[in-house]
Amino acid sequence: MARDRACDACAARKVRCDRGLPCKRCQSLSIQCVAERRKLKAGPKGPWAQRKREALLNNKSAMEATMINRKAPIPVSDGDAHSQSSNQPHIYPGMNRVPSSAFEHYLGLYQQALYPVWPVVNIETLLNRLRDSTDIEAYALAAAVSAVTIAQLKPASHEALGRFGGDDGAFMASESSRARHELDYMEHPSISVLLTSFFLHVSYANRGHIRKGAMLLREAITFAQMLSLDKAGHYANLPKLEAQRHLRTIWLLFVTERGHTTRFDFPRILQLDPDLPELEVDENPPILFAFISLSKLFQSFANAMDGDGSSQTHEYFASMHARLRGVQQASWNSTDLQRADFLLTQQWMRVVLWKTSMYYINLLPNAADEGLSLSFPDQIARNVVQNIDRFPRSVIEAHGLGMEMKLFEVAMSLADILLCLPSTFQGKQLMNVGPRDVLNRLSEFLTCFRGGGDNIKLQILHDKMQEISSSIARQPRLLEDEQEQEQEQEVDGLDWT
Incomplete structure (x- = not known):
């Protein structure tokens, strides 16, 4: 017997579900397999659908008429290939709706807080280009970087401008997309176009649009391949500073694709030339x-x-x-x-x-190498908890959805091993801080991640934790005296090691 839709767990993980009762993936993970999430309302039918189609056709006709009346793109020269312009950048009569003061504000926040994570946009050069209101490539890139800055940092009310109808980040992302569609950007790839696709990927992924974000990342990688950034020969005749900026761009795409495809089980397309020049730190x-x-x-x-x-x-x-x-x-x-x-x-x-490694080799409870031990998720989770307690919450949350997904992966792995092999951790739970304490700390952190965590994944995690507690309650109490003595101890701070 099969369901008519994917189960909640597979839907949350964005993976294929065989729709069995239970499905094979839930069986292999020993988790509850249900499909209880609310179904979304279907789109308009009947006359409403016809009116919507007519409105879309009218809008398309108006846009085509506007584009025909515009001048053809004008190529301009530029000496610096990585000053976020192409070999043949394109300019149009300006239709820019974001004032320069807004860009200066958000690009300044990017330079201060996020450039260390994505050191690929020269803000000074970009701001200089924005003085030319017809440089649409620069405008689209600036809007995309601003959208990411808002999504990642979530500026406090006194830092956010709030001048675009509420959600500045959503407006910036849509404005970037609108602006670059004024260009024939797919036919004229450039570093600016590539980076705009990349930052739009980050922006949409952080808003939960995983597939749209994946397509934008794939688009950025394809532009990089068209520009030969993944080939060693591309760097042979470039000035050193420019070559290093291009190298940082291709390595950023490599890092991002590897993380994104691992988390969401998407195929990878970027392969780097093993003879690429080394990244250097001169700048x-x-x-x-x-x-x-x-x-x-x-x-x-x-x-x-x-x-x-x-x-x-x-x-x-x-x-x-x-x-x-x-x-x-x-x-x-x-x-x-x-x-x-x-x-x-x-x-x-x-x-x-x-x-x-579990798919290829047999893991042991007390393997000599900790990475080959069945209890390895416990040690990893302790390391993670040490680190989330070491840094301010705002620092960790600034990494957005990617970091949230990584923390969930660690928490779920620990929960799964506690469910499957509770006896392995029976003695460890008698320590001042046992595996369940570590799991509780991770759950608490994720519940409040960026003001409210992923509800579906949190529910799965909490269900696992409830099942762990229930299974322990069914077991005979062991070493009762030691447990009671432990509860009476006063511990000054927690040692997660």
Whole structure:
């Protein structure tokens, strides 16, 4: 017997559901398989649908008439290929609706807080280009960067301008899309066009539009491939500073695609030339050291995950865990934003590698290598909790949906292993801080993530936690005296190790 739609768990994870009762994925994870989410209302039917189609046709005709009456795009010259312009940028009579003061405000916030994460936009050059109201490429890029800044940082009321009808971020994203459709941007790829697609990807993904975000990321990667940023030959005759900026762009796409496709089980299309020049730190050492460290971490992660299965033995996974552990963060003047991103991403990678290894090798409760142990998610979760308590919440939340998904992955892995192998952790729960305490801390943090976490995933996590509590209640109480003595102890602070 099959359902007429995917179960809630598969829908939340954006994966294919076989619609069985229960489905195979829920069976393999030993979780409840239900389809209780509210069905969305269907679209208009009858005369309403006809009126909507007529309105769309009228709008399309009006837009086509407007475009015919406009002048053809005018190519202009530019000496710096990475000043966010193309070899043949295009300009149109301005229809810009965002004032320069708004761009200056949000681009300033990006430079201050988010440039260390995405060091690919030269804000000074971009602001200079915005003085020309006909430079639509610059306008679209500035609006996309502003949309991401608002989505990631969620500025306080005194920082947000609030002049675009409520949601400045949504307006900026739609304005960026509107502006670049004034161009024939798909036929004229450029660094500006590429980066606009990338920042729109981040903006829409943070708003929960996962498929639209995935398409925009794929678009940015395709533009990069058209421009040959993934080929070593592209850099042969470029000035050093320009070459490094192009390298940071292609590595940013590599890192982003690897994280996005791993979380949502999408295929990857970007392969980097092994002979690409090295990333260097000449321009801004404190910021770029951390970016290079993160790029190397993702490179090691890619090497670990891309095997064909033939050589994936105990020794292989042990060496891959050692490689991930061995990638050190460049701590020299790196910001809290960069440190939190590196440390939490590193732990997420390790638990993803551990889950992958389960398909190829047998894991043991007390393996010599912690990465090959059945209790490994407990250690990873403790490391994660240490780090989320180490940094301000705002620093972690600034990384948006990607960070939330990574934390959920760690929490779900710990919950699954507690459900499947409760006896493995029976002794550990008698410690001052047991695995269930760690899981509770992760759940508390995710519940309030960016003002309110992912309700579907939170419900799945809470259901798992409830099942863990119920299974423990059904077991005979062991070492009752020790537990009561532990409860009477006064602990000054928590030690998650």
